[in-house]
Amino acid sequence: MAAVADTQRSRLSRCYRLTGLSGVLILTIGLLRSVTAVPQPATAVPPQTLQETGLYADVATLRVDPNHLAFSPQYPLWSDGATKRRWISLPPGSVIDGSNPDSLVFPVGTRFWKEFSFNGQRVETRYLERRADGQWLYAAYAWSADGREAQLVSPRGKRGAYALAGGRTHTIPGVNDCKACHQGVPSEVLGFSTLQLSPDRDLHAPNAEPKPDQGVDLKDLVARGLLVGLPKSVLETPPRIKAASSTERAALGYMHGNCGHCHNPQGPLQNVGLFLRQSVEATDQPAIATTVNHAVKKPAPGQSPDAVNRVEPGYPERSALMQRVSSRYSALQMPPLGTELVNDEAVALLYRWVAEKGEPRKEAHLDHEGR
DSSP states (O other): OHHHHHHHHHHHHHHHHHHSSOOOOOOOOOOOSSSOOOOOOOOSSOOSBGGGGTOEEETTTTEEOTTSEEOOOSSOOOOTTOEEEEEEEOOTTOOEEOSSTTSOBOOTTOEEEEEEEETTEEEEEEEEEEOTTSOEEEEEEEEOTTSSOEEEOOTTOEEEEEEOGGGOEEEEOOHHHHHHHHTTSTTSOOSOSTTTTOSSOOTTOTTOOOOOTTOOOHHHHHHTTSEEOOOHHHHHSOOOOOOSSHHHHHHHHHHHHHTTTTSSTTSTTGGGOOOOOOOTTOSSOHHHHTTBTOBOSSOOTTOOTTOOBSBOTTOGGGBHHHHHHTOOOTTTOSSOSSOSSOOHHHHHHHHHHHHHHTHHHHHHHHHHTTO
């Protein structure tokens, strides 16, 4: 037990160094309970080339195997404007267990790919594979300048993979950086969930991506028999964030997709009390309860003295949340990893949301003053 505690403290310490606020919880993933999966061989180490992972049916033309299923989350992670394509591959005869709609369970042999392109140039493809021991294999592949092949990147990652604006560059993350985010939730899979794949997509989501041609969503997966065990309530009513307005729905969705994998009640920093991950079956809204008029526990370096609340309704400029998402100063910025450029679209959305939250207060003040 002491060894386990030391390991957990080490991981927590690393997260404090990386984020100053976020943390991760390494959770053991159970095997499918409701059905018997038919596993396919899972590798112990990543292949040396992307082509060897099985993504392509035709390596020469880079034609993706049509057996893989394309998908896109309705609240995508901001990656400095990268265009992304994503696929999942399930072993023949296996299914995803949806009995806990907030934490899907994937069969051994499940594979995920996520391709990153900037200005039409492929830069990297990330790879996840569930191994026979139930753990996930993480790998990233850097594309050659001619876009013909992609080689395995060192577990430490690769800096300077692509030149961005302002002299900054895109970094292909190392394995530990990937785990710092992915292992903040039980399934370790972030963009493939009941909420993210809901057919009731948020049209106002920042950096929204359309459902891919021939792609799948929650309804498609259930119809094909690839996702089983979902509660009746989720089957009858597609998941949708509970919100007072379309602006609020989109703002909460952005925070779910970009912040919630670290800021959730299951992580080792749960005592911070900042819960931005949405629950499909929740009756309350912790993302509002833990931000609006909620005092900052410890100001981050570079945060202004008047930002005493995480969100101060009606005052975006003195809300700590706004200051952190608007910054790329390493000690202040949020998210702390995977981004070098401010997401202007998301900042504008959150600014509107915070401003709108103050309107009822201003109306009440005017009524009290007799207008």
